[in-house]
Amino acid sequence: MTSSPPNSTITIVDNYIKGGSVAPSTNEYLDIINPANANIIGKVGLSGKCDVDTAIQAAGAAFPSWSSRTIKQRASIMMKFHALVQEHSQQLAELIVQENGKNITEALADVAKGNETVEWSVSLPLVSAGNRLRVSSGVSCLDRRDPLGVVACIVPFNFPFMVPMWTIPIALVMGNTVVLKPSEKVPLTMNYAADLFKQAGLPDGVFNMVQGTRTCVEALVDHKDVAAVTFVGSSPIAKIVSHRCRALDEPKRCTSLGGAKNHLVALEDCDTESAAADITVSFAGCAGQRCMAASVLLTVDEENSDEDGASFGELLVDKIVTIASKIKAGSGPGEMGPVIDKLSYDKIISYIEHSEQMGAEVLLDGRKWKKDNGFWIGPTILRHSSLQDKTIREEVFGPVLSVYSVKSWEEAVAIENDSPFGNAASIYTSCGGNAEWFTSRFRASMLGVNIGCVIFVVVCILCE
Secondary structure, three states: OEOOOOOOOOEEEOEEEOOEEEOOOOOOEEEEEEOOOOEEEEEEEOOOHHHHHHHHHHHHHHHHHHHHOOHHHHHHHHHHHHHHHHHOHHHHHHHHHHHHOOOHHHHHHHHHHHHHHHHHHOOHHHHOOOEEEEEEOOEEEEEOOOEOOEEEEEOOOOOOOHHHHOOHHHHHHOOOEEEEEOOOOOOHHHHHHHHHHHHHOOOOOOEEEOOOOHHHHHHHHHOOOEEEEEEEOOHHHHHHHHHHHHHOOOOOEEEEEOOOOEEEEEOOOOOHHHHHHHHHHHHHHHHHOOOOOEEEEEEEOOOOEOOOOOEHHHHHHHHHHHHHOOOOEOOOOOOEOOOOOHHHHHHHHHHHHHHHHOOOEEEEOHHHHOOOOOOOOOOEEEEOOOOOOHHHOOOOOOOEEEEEEEOOHHHHHHHHHOOOOOOEEEEEOOOHHHHHHHHOOOOOOEEEEOOOOOOOOOOOOOEO
16 A cells, blocks of 8 residues: 555546546555566555545436436437447456456456446337336326435446446436445446446446445445445345344445356266366366356265266266366466455465365475466366365365265255355256256245356346
């Protein structure tokens, strides 16, 4: 951290308030680190409570005029923003590669998936239309959706563009104003997007951004003029944010999304070639830093083996190891980038070491990717002998796949349902009846068949 912004050519990311850049009142900045080489590529402001208050006041002042526009007028601006994102997708993706570490293909997908939600928001003039129902003689009931006011959007580092777009375009088209708190680890992407909002014709003050850490988050959650909070991050922080919103004298609406531990179950009748390739992409894609990544693979070995005595599970896992071992470090298509920072690197390494101590077999060791600079961990596959191993139960948030063999379908379902996380579960099988058996018993909220990342777009309609 420095006490003032340095005089250099590196990028300085300040707050974005009323359509312009505003330095934090603290005059303090944090280094922005390229995770591939640990180089400093910029400085991001560390805002105080008064900076957050200034941004909220700007959003509040812009709300009456913005909300009084027709939803069609608001959607037309978002349509222009959508076009600008398409035009500047390469520039946005290159920023994501620099500050997050994704390979260029993943970065472009980050932008494209975020822009899909922008595109969906343009349909809100039709989707959000209210209803009138005659409920009795001379009595009608009117259902309509009105904007709430100022919406705070707090997002993580792993998808610098896509996750902010889960909230921002929808909140804006519905007539709300927004204050975004991006991750201090990846502020460059949304700083660029703020300029695209301005080019699209978004009035000053309708979209604002405050840079910083915990102080910003607490100030946004506690502020009396914030009508709703959306949060995406780790489960412990998600619980704190949710509880804090409810515990206020005037509780506010809150969508708080936490972590995950996604289970994949593979049956002997699955297409092992396809499953192995898909599972590898799921656990190693984006360096495992996504809440929908495969975390645990449960192979159901029902006493059958090949002529060499290898079980189905061993054969499948061997294929996954073979595919994953060919992945190279880098930012090009098909390569795998680093994890976000040293804190994450050390945490992931500690999980692998713990599993070794618990008796797990390291089938593929990503620690061999260690470099002097950058935070590189390669795909890692662990075969566990105990369900008490914390790596098989907790969110690692890295390119680590835990493998465990079970003898029955019931045992596989029991393990998945015992998890405190409930994001996703998937079954690999060639039989529709088998797929139905598992998907009707899994308790996770998003279920898949023959797919490693069970991803659906998350949207929040922020209105009354």
